[in-house]
Structures are given as structure tokens and as C-alpha cells.
Amino acid sequence: MIDSQPDFYTRRRFLRSTVLGGALSWSVPFFLERTFASLNAAAADSATQILTGRDSRILVVLQLAGGNDGLNTVIPYADDAYYNARPNLGIPDNSVLRLNDDLGLHPALSGLRTLFDDGGVSIIQGVGYPNPNRSHFRSTEIWATASDANRSESEGWLGRYFDNHCDGSDPAPAISLTNDMPQSFAAKQPRVISFSDPRTFRTGNSEDLSMNGSEEEGTMAGGSIENLAGAMPVDDSSSAEEFLKRTSLDAQISSTAIQDILRKSKSGGAYPGTRLARELQTIARLIAGGMTTRVYYLSHGGFDTHAAQSASHARLLTELDEAITAFVGDLKAQGNYDRVALMTFSEFGRRVSENASKGTDHGAAAPLFMLGGGVQGGLQGAHPSLTDLHNGDVIHHTDFRSVYATVLENWLKVDSQSILRKSFKTLEFMKA
Amino acid sequence: MQRYNQINWSVSHAAHLLNRAGFGGSPAENEQLYSLGHEGAVEYLISGLTAEPSTAPPENIEAQNLLNLRQTMRGLAEEEKREHVRELRRTTFRETGQLRDWWMKSMRETASPLREKLGLFWHGHFATSIRKVREPFLMLQQLRTFHEHGHGTFDELVKHISKDPAMLVWLDGANSRKGKPNENFARELMELFTLGEGNYTEADIQEAARAFTGYRIDPRSRTFRLVPRQQDRDPKTIFGLTQNFSGDMVIEAIGRKKECSEFLATRLWNYFASDSHQAIPVKDLADIVRDENFSIADVLHRLFTSSAFYEPTAVANQIKSPVQWLIQLTRSFEMPLPEHRRTMMQFQQLGQILLAPPNVRGWIGGRAWITPSSLVARQNLANEILNRQLKPETCRSWIADIEPASPAVVERLSARVFCRPMRPEFHAKVQPAYLAMLEENPNSAAKNFVIHLTSLPEYQLT
Numbered sequence: 001m002i003d004s005q006p007d008f009y010t011r012r013r014f015l016r017s018t019v020l021g022g023a024l025s026w027s028v029p030f031f032l033e034r035t036f037a038s039l040n041a042a043a044a045d046s047a048t049q050i051l052t053g054r055d056s057r058i059l060v061v062l063q064l065a066g067g068n069d070g071l072n073t074v075i076p077y078a079d080d081a082y083y084n085a086r087p088n089l090g091i092p093d094n095s096v097l098r099l100n101d102d103l104g105l106h107p108a109l110s111g112l113r114t115l116f117d118d119g120g121v122s123i124i125q126g127v128g129y130p131n132p133n134r135s136h137f138r139s140t141e142i143w144a145t146a147s148d149a150n151r152s153e154s155e156g157w158l159g160r161y162f163d164n165h166c167d168g169s170d171p172a173p174a175i176s177l178t179n180d181m182p183q184s185f186a187a188k189q190p191r192v193i194s195f196s197d198p199r200t201f202r203t204g205n206s207e208d209l210s211m212n213g214s215e216e217e218g219t220m221a222g223g224s225i226e227n228l229a230g231a232m233p234v235d236d237s238s239s240a241e242e243f244l245k246r247t248s249l250d251a252q253i254s255s256t257a258i259q260d261i262l263r264k265s266k267s268g269g270a271y272p273g274t275r276l277a278r279e280l281q282t283i284a285r286l287i288a289g290g291m292t293t294r295v296y297y298l299s300h301g302g303f304d305t306h307a308a309q310s311a312s313h314a315r316l317l318t319e320l321d322e323a324i325t326a327f328v329g330d331l332k333a334q335g336n337y338d339r340v341a342l343m344t345f346s347e348f349g350r351r352v353s354e355n356a357s358k359g360t361d362h363g364a365a366a367p368l369f370m371l372g373g374g375v376q377g378g379l380q381g382a383h384p385s386l387t388d389l390h391n392g393d394v395i396h397h398t399d400f401r402s403v404y405a406t407v408l409e410n411w412l413k414v415d416s417q418s419i420l421r422k423s424f425k426t427l428e429f430m431k432a
Numbered sequence: 433m434q435r436y437n438q439i440n441w442s443v444s445h446a447a448h449l450l451n452r453a454g455f456g457g458s459p460a461e462n463e464q465l466y467s468l469g470h471e472g473a474v475e476y477l478i479s480g481l482t483a484e485p486s487t488a489p490p491e492n493i494e495a496q497n498l499l500n501l502r503q504t505m506r507g508l509a510e511e512e513k514r515e516h517v518r519e520l521r522r523t524t525f526r527e528t529g530q531l532r533d534w535w536m537k538s539m540r541e542t543a544s545p546l547r548e549k550l551g552l553f554w555h556g557h558f559a560t561s562i563r564k565v566r567e568p569f570l571m572l573q574q575l576r577t578f579h580e581h582g583h584g585t586f587d588e589l590v591k592h593i594s595k596d597p598a599m600l601v602w603l604d605g606a607n608s609r610k611g612k613p614n615e616n617f618a619r620e621l622m623e624l625f626t627l628g629e630g631n632y633t634e635a636d637i638q639e640a641a642r643a644f645t646g647y648r649i650d651p652r653s654r655t656f657r658l659v660p661r662q663q664d665r666d667p668k669t670i671f672g673l674t675q676n677f678s679g680d681m682v683i684e685a686i687g688r689k690k691e692c693s694e695f696l697a698t699r700l701w702n703y704f705a706s707d708s709h710q711a712i713p714v715k716d717l718a719d720i721v722r723d724e725n726f727s728i729a730d731v732l733h734r735l736f737t738s739s740a741f742y743e744p745t746a747v748a749n750q751i752k753s754p755v756q757w758l759i760q761l762t763r764s765f766e767m768p769l770p771e772h773r774r775t776m777m778q779f780q781q782l783g784q785i786l787l788a789p790p791n792v793r794g795w796i797g798g799r800a801w802i803t804p805s806s807l808v809a810r811q812n813l814a815n816e817i818l819n820r821q822l823k824p825e826t827c828r829s830w831i832a833d834i835e836p837a838s839p840a841v842v843e844r845l846s847a848r849v850f851c852r853p854m855r856p857e858f859h860a861k862v863q864p865a866y867l868a869m870l871e872e873n874p875n876s877a878a879k880n881f882v883i884h885l886t887s888l889p890e891y892q893l894t
Contacts, residue, residue: 180780244889251804
């Protein structure tokens with residue numbers, strides 16, 4: 001945890017501390033100088049809009065990559081059809097963590113069950129899309145771009161969210177803990193910062209740009225601020241060069257902010273030693289440290305369980321459960337739980353019937369989890385029928401874009417139609 | 433479209449031409465191109481389109497490699513089968529890496545840069561990914577098609593692509609048969625490859641899909657094969673015309689539509705001439721495309737001899753793709769390409785993996801290449817490569833004839849780094865940095881300064 005009052009990272013403060021704090025040397029890219037004058041002037045009349053890092057809502061998107069077996073995650077333990085289809089893989093009804101008389105969670109999900117009982121988890125069932133595609137690559141793309149199954153789109157749903165609703169004032173509106181940029185963020189001007197290890201998100205000279213400069217308004221040697229000319233437009237009519245300079249500045253600010261926060265902030269509670277837990281902990285620290293980032297993204301892989309699934313699926317769910325439990329505990333201790341919502345998704349569920357290798361093959365619809373202080377807990381929609389199947393798969397009743405629409409409208413508070421390009425019915429899983 | 437006035441020909445314009453029609457070069461190469469005169473320079477680049485590849489493709493990538501593995505797999509026990517699947521994956525992975533290495537090396541070493549630059553263009557245009565195709569041999573065949581037919585007429589190229597095995601896997605054509613046509617290829621053909629959205633109807637797609645049925649991949653040779661009994665040879669109505677359309681006839685009908693020339697013109701302009709934020713002279717270019725009967729080589733000749741190509745708004749305002757960025761970096765410093773597998777991780781961060789475009793739409797490009805993290809990754813990768821591969825004495829040799837503290841040093845070095853002469857204001861801005869480095873360490877000042885320049889936002893432009 002950060003012991004002192006968190007710092008808020010804005011261009012204004014960054015520039016004040018580096019330029020006026022005297023840290024400016026030739027190693028600070030010279031374009032900063034030009035920016036400074038205009039931003040400093042702008043900052044003077046925007047005092048009421050200083051970002052606090054404490055008031056905005058945050059979305060965490062957690063991808064379960066490979067196709068999570070929804071049927072062994074939220075289990076219809078009272079349905080004989082389940083045990084008939086899964087003679088080897090079916091979870092015995094006495095070990096299922098019961099949610100009601102029909103459904104229960106995989107035994108590895110005890111933490112989620114507790115959260116569910118507290119009303120902090122919504123389980124949205126039967127989520128998918130028409131004409132499901134069973135290729136990992138293609139189905140992930142459909143989820144990422146929120147397209148129809150027979151259409152291809154370049155831009156991701158989160159990319160369009162930022163293109164449409166991000167004014168460019170925040171240097172780090174989205175952070176993905178992945179090496180490359182998830183397609184969900186693809187955009188005309190993608191705003192996401194991605195790194196698999198935050199320590200790599202820095203340049204050789206970023207140490208020269210520490211945030212520890214003076215907070216006070218100083219005067220710059222030689223008084224040359226007056227001589228610095230030129231504004232830095234942030235709209236897309238700016239030249240490619242201005243755009244690059246702006247992004248470069250954003251890179252320096254956010255890199256410095258992230259390194260600074262991670263250096264200062266200690267571990268919040270006990271996290272398990274898994275990669276997923278470490279990444280969620282990084283996110284929790286960034287939230288605690290006052291990053292104004294609105295969307296975080298991370299991926300938990302290995303769900304493509306074609307063979308000998310029992311042990312591996314249980315391990316993956318255990319990792320998921322323990323990491324989320326620690327994350328939620330941390331957020332609660334920080335006092336940030338109410339402004340964070342975490343959504344899981346997977347490109348598809350798996351076939352109802354197990355295969356000959358004690359595994360399951362690519363399927364279609366599956367449940368997803370939504371959790372956080374702002375979530376209206378409970379079960380959303382019925383469990384899809386296990387007897388009325390299409391090509392051996394359960395049939396979806398909730399379009400995944402309805403889930404997105406709900407998150408956009410009721411959590412991020414934006415119009416969803418401009419992002420999803422169609423109107424989708426919203427669901428009742430966020431508190432009013 | 434106005435013709436370029438030879439009077440304006442300069443080293444600066446020669447450099448611009450080499451950057452866009454290729455991957456840039458050393459100051460000496462720019463001078464050399466300049467010395468050919470404008471017409472001669474364009475001629476030189478265009479004639480390279482028909483050149484043989486400068487580097488031979490890896491010989492071991494054969495259709496048989498994966499086939500043998502698949503065949504021996506039949507009838508094996510579960511455990512052995514799994515080992516086989518792993519071996520298949522390893523082979524695919526290894527061969528894909530070899531293919532990328534070869535392709536990158538070709539772009540780096542080539543004496544016919546336009547040939548390579550155009551190959552990369554078609555790869556982004558007919559964006560096909562190994563992630564679904566899973567056969568490096570098929571990807572290699574597709575690259576060969578780009579190289580052999582990419583400079584000919586557009587409809588010939590599209591016909592070849594419609595029968596290209598990698599494309600048949602990628603867009604499901606290989607499963608499309610009479611009575612059950614798969615619409616995937618027909619849709620992308622019109623939307624992404626030739627006409628653009630809004631210039632056809634859903635019915636056109638459904639009917640065209642019938643014309644591409646029966647296209648198969650021979651199971652042994654892994655080349656195209658037509659299977660007449662799976663072909664739908666009944667009349668189809670496309671663009672209001674009812675005929676016994678074959679696939680080739682559909683492509684010819686598309687080529688007769690004005691929108692096709694406009695679509696191609698826009699794509700070529702965006703790739704070679706501008707960033708996407710500038711008005712595109714679409715109508716003029718589309719006229720040229722039709723005048724030249726869709727001959728790509730002739731259209732490019734007209735493009736490179738147009739005045740619009742050399743307008744100040746078109747020069748040095750294009751954001752480099754990651755591939756352009758790396759090839760240009762190594763060409764300008766006359767140093768070898770780092771092994772691709774060493775830079776694979778970083779290239780993921782930069783957002784461009786050859787043979788694995790994000791989807792059938794290819795890379796968005798332009799500003800979409802740049803995020804704060806991809807920018808940092810570019811800076812760090814340049815730093816790493818140059819620190820390892822660039823010798824201080826090499827950098828000193830570039831300025832050996834100049835007084836070390838003279839402003840001419842900065843001019844000389846930045847022309848080398850940016851593959852173009854820079855403006856005086858820029859030199860004035862970076863001069864203090866160079867002088868500070870000179871004071872700190874005279875021996876490696878030139879090298880340190882060069883590395884510093886590659887970290888600037890301006891370096892991302894070409």
C-alpha cells in the first residue's frame with residue numbers, strides 16, 4: 001500500500017516537476033519544451049478538472065484464453081443429462097459448491113462462491129453469439145471486435161470506446177498486461193499501454209525524468225518559457241509529427257508514473273505466487289497509486305483442454321479463484337472495491353459431451369463472471385438446456401454484446417450503440 | 433494528375449523515393465539514385481520488379497514435410513499421436529521462423545527494393561495468416577505469387593489469389609462446393625480486396641460464392657486443383673448480369689466496375705504516398721489505374737512520376753510500419769539484420785508479425801502502429817541493436833572529414849539516421865545534445881548521438 005497521499009499523474013504535474021524542477025537537460029526530449037508552454041497555460045484555467053484518480057470507475061477484463069469449459073465451471077448438478085454426457089469428467093454432485101438447487105460451482109471456486117454469497121458476483125449464463133465459430137483465432141476476434149460471426153472488423157470494442165469517448169487528456173487510459181496489444185483495443189488511435197512486465201515499459205533515459213521534482217511553481221532559468229511557442233493539438237487533425245510527439249510525451253509520463261507507483265507501493269495483502277495473481281496485484285497497486293487508467297486487461301491461458309482435463313482445469317480454476325480472491329481483498333482494503341468491476345470472458349465454451357481423451361472439444365455458449373462492488377450479484381438467465389443442442393453444443397440465449405452494452409451503458413456510462421454499431425439489450429447485472 | 437517537374441529533382445526527393453518505393457538507404461545510395469536523374473531513378477526501381485529474388489528461399493520448406501508427419505500419424509496410439517502433433521507444431525514453428533528470416537533478409541539485402549516493398553503491400557492487402565493456414569509451404573507459395581504476379585495486372589493477380597492454396601484455407605474456399613457454397617472468400621474479395629464496402633449487394637456475394645465452388649488443394653502436391661463435380665456451373669446473377677459465371681469471370685466483372693479502380697488507387701496511395709490523414713487524389717489516381725489497364729508496374733511508374741508524390745505534405749509524414757522501421761534502420765547504417773528470432777518478442781510489442789496479420793483486414797497501419805508502449809519498445813529495440821552492432825569507429829568514419837564540433841556533423845549524422853536531409857531548425861534543436869555528448873566522451877559521441885536521434889518521435893516518420 002502507498003502510505004502517503006497518492007500522487008496524481010497528469011501532463012501538467014509531470015511537466016512542472018521536470019521542467020520547472022530543474023531536471024530538464026538535453027536528455028529530456030526537446031519537444032517537451034514546446035508542449036509545456038501551452039499545457040501550463042491550459043492548466044491554469046482547468047483547476048477544477050484535475051484528475052483525482054479516485055472518482056472514476058474501472059473495468060478489468062480477464063480473458064480465459066483457450067475456451068473455458070463453462071459446463072464444468074457453473075455445473076448443472078441436478079441434471080442427469082450432464083452426468084450422461086460426462087461419465088468421466090462430470091463433477092460429482094456432492095463436491096459441487098451449490099448456488100441453488102440446480103446449479104453449483106466447480107469445487108476449486110470456493111472464493112468466488114463466498115463472493116457470490118456476499119452479492120458481489122453476477123454469473124451471466126448462456127453467453128455466445130449466432131453461428132458460433134469454433135476456431136480460437138476467429139472466435140477470439142469476434143469477441144474482441146464485437147462483430148457478427150460472418151463479418152470481419154479491424155477495430156476492437158474497447159478501441160472504439162476510447163476512440164469515441166476518450167478526449168486524449170489521460171496519458172494512460174488503458175493498460176494491458178500482455179506483450180502485444182489485444183485486438184479488443186485495436187483502434188484508429190489505440191490508447192492502450194501493453195507490457196507483460198511493467199519493468200520493461202521504460203526507456204534508458206527515464207530515470208532522468210523522475211517525478212520527484214518540486215511541486216511549487218518555480219521559474220525556469222533564463223525565463224525562456226515565454227519564448228516557447230506552439231500548442232500541441234490532441235485531435236486527429238494534428239500532423240503525424242505532432243501525434244508522435246504527444247504519444248512520446250504520454251509514454252514518458254505513464255512510464256514514469258507506473259515505475260514510480262510500483263516502486264513506492266508495497267504489496268497489498270497476500271497474493272499467491274502465480275502469474276495471474278502477480279498481474280492482478282500489479283493492477284491493484286496501480287489503482288492504489290492513483291493511476292487514472294479506466295480499463296485494465298489481462299489473460300489467463302491454458303483452457304484448451306482437449307485431453308486429460310480434470311487436473312488441468314481444476315488447476316486453472318484454482319489459480320483464477322485464488323488470484324481473484326486476493327485481488328478483491330486488496331481492493332476492499334484500499335477502499336477501491338466499489339469502483340472496480342472485473343469481467344471474465346472466453347472465446348467459447350466446450351462441447352457438452354466429453355471426448356475419448358477425457359477432455360472436451362471446442363464448443364459454443366458459456367457463462368461469464370462479473371464481479372465487484374458495483375455488481376448486482378446473482379444468476380443471470382437460465383442455464384442452457386443440455387438436451388436441446390446444436391451440433392453437440394449448448395445454444396446461447398444471451399448475446400455477448402448485451403454484456404458489453406451493459407458494461408458500457410451502466411458502468412462506463414457511455415452510449416453503447418456508437419461502439420457496438422447496433423443496439424443490444426442491456427442486462428441487469430450492475431447496480432443502478 | 434500533374435507530372436513531376438524534373439527541375440525539382442534533388443537528393444532530398446531521391447531519398448523520399450527510395451524510402452517509399454523501398455526501405456531507405458545510406459547517404460551514398462541516396463546520392464547514387466539522385467545521379468540517375470528523376471526518370472532514371474524511377475526506371476531503375478520499376479525495372480527491379482521483374483528481378484529474380486536476391487536471396488533464395490529456404491530449400492527445406494516442402495509440402496512433403498508436414499504431409500509425411502500427418503500420414504504416419506494415422507493408426508498410432510493416443511500417446512504416440514500426441515508426440516506427433518507436437519512434432520508437427522515444432523516443424524511448423526521452425527519453418528515459419530525460417531520463412532520470416534528469409535523474407536526479412538530479402539528486404540534488407542535486395543537490390544530491387546520496390547519488388548520487396550510491393551510484396552509486403554500485397555501481404556497486407558490479401559492478409560493471410562499462418563495461424564489458420566498452418567502450412568509454411570503454402571505461405572511460401574503465396575509470397576511467390578505476390579512476387580511473380582504482383583507487378584502485372586490486378587485482375588490476373590486476383591485470379592491467382594483466388595486459387596492460392598493458402599487463401600483457400602484461410603477463407604474456407606477449399607470446403608466450398610456446389611449446393612453448399614462458403615461465402616467467406618466472395619465477401620472478402622469484394623469488401624477487402626477489390627471494391628470496398630457498399631459497392632456490391634449481399635446477393636452479389638451469395639451468387640459469386642457459387643462461382644468459386646470446386647476450388648481444391650491437391651492433397652499430395654498441395655497446389656490448386658479444380659474439381660468439376662463440386663463446381664456450380666449454373667447461371668448466376670452478379671451486378672445485375674446473368675451468365676454462367678466462373679470464378680475468373682467474376683473477377684473480370686469486378687475489374688470493370690469503376691469502384692475497383694478507386695479502391696486500388698486508394699490502397700496504393702495510402703501505402704506508398706501518404707499517411708491516412710491527407711486528402712487522397714482518388715479520382716485522378718483511379719483514372720490512371722484505368723488508363724494503364726490495371727497494370728501495377730505502370731500505375732506505380734505514374735505514381736512515382738507525379739508531382740503529388742513529392743508534395744511537402746507527402747514527404748516525411750508517413751509513420752513507419754515496424755518492418756519498414758527495422759529494415760530502414762539496418763539499411764541506413766549498412767549493418768546486418770539482427771536474427772528475427774532475437775527480435776520476435778519485441779516485434780510482438782511493435783504490433784507486426786509477418787505471416788500473421790491480425791485478421792483478413794491486415795494491419796490498420798498509420799497511427800494505429802503507435803501506442804505509448806510500442807513507441808517505448810521501438811526506442812529500446814533501436815538502442816539495443818545499435819549498441820550491439822554499431823561500432824563507434826564506424827560512426828566516426830562518417831564524419832572523419834569534418835571538424836568534430838562543427839554544426840556540419842549534426843547535419844551529416846542526422847541525414848544518415850533519418851534517410852533524408854533534415855531542416856535547419858531540427859539541427860539547431862539537437863546540436864546541444866551532440867555537443868554535450870562530445871564533451872562527455874569524444875570517442876563515442878557520434879554513436880551516442882545517432883542512438884539518441886533514433887529515440888526521437890521524428891524517427892518514426894519516413
